[in-house]
Each structure stands twice: as structure tokens, then as C-alpha cells.
Amino acid sequence: MNLWQEFLNDPVIFISFTGLAIVIGLCIFYAVYFVYKVEHEQPDGK
Numbered sequence: 001m002n003l004w005q006e007f008l009n010d011p012v013i014f015i016s017f018t019g020l021a022i023v024i025g026l027c028i029f030y031a032v033y034f035v036y037k038v039e040h041e042q043p044d045g046k
Contacts (some may be wrong), residue, residue, distance in 0.1 A: 007013055 007017070
């Protein structure tokens, strides 16, 4: 059977990979956000 057709027709596979994509997307977002905040940190000026 075609793997793409099975992916779209089986809700368990579809929801699992969709959830995994969301989690990986959030991990990438927060990693980039953390690096951005560290690089643009303002000195205290004390």
C-alpha cells in the first residue's frame, strides 16, 4: 500500500505525527527564542 495514502487514512498515524510535529515545532521555537534573548540581553548598568 502507498505509504502516503495510509498516513492520510489512518487517524492514529496522522494524529501521532501531527502531535510530534507540534512538539518539535515548539522545541525549535523556544530554542531560537532562548538564543535570541541571551544574545540581546541588556546590561544592568549598576
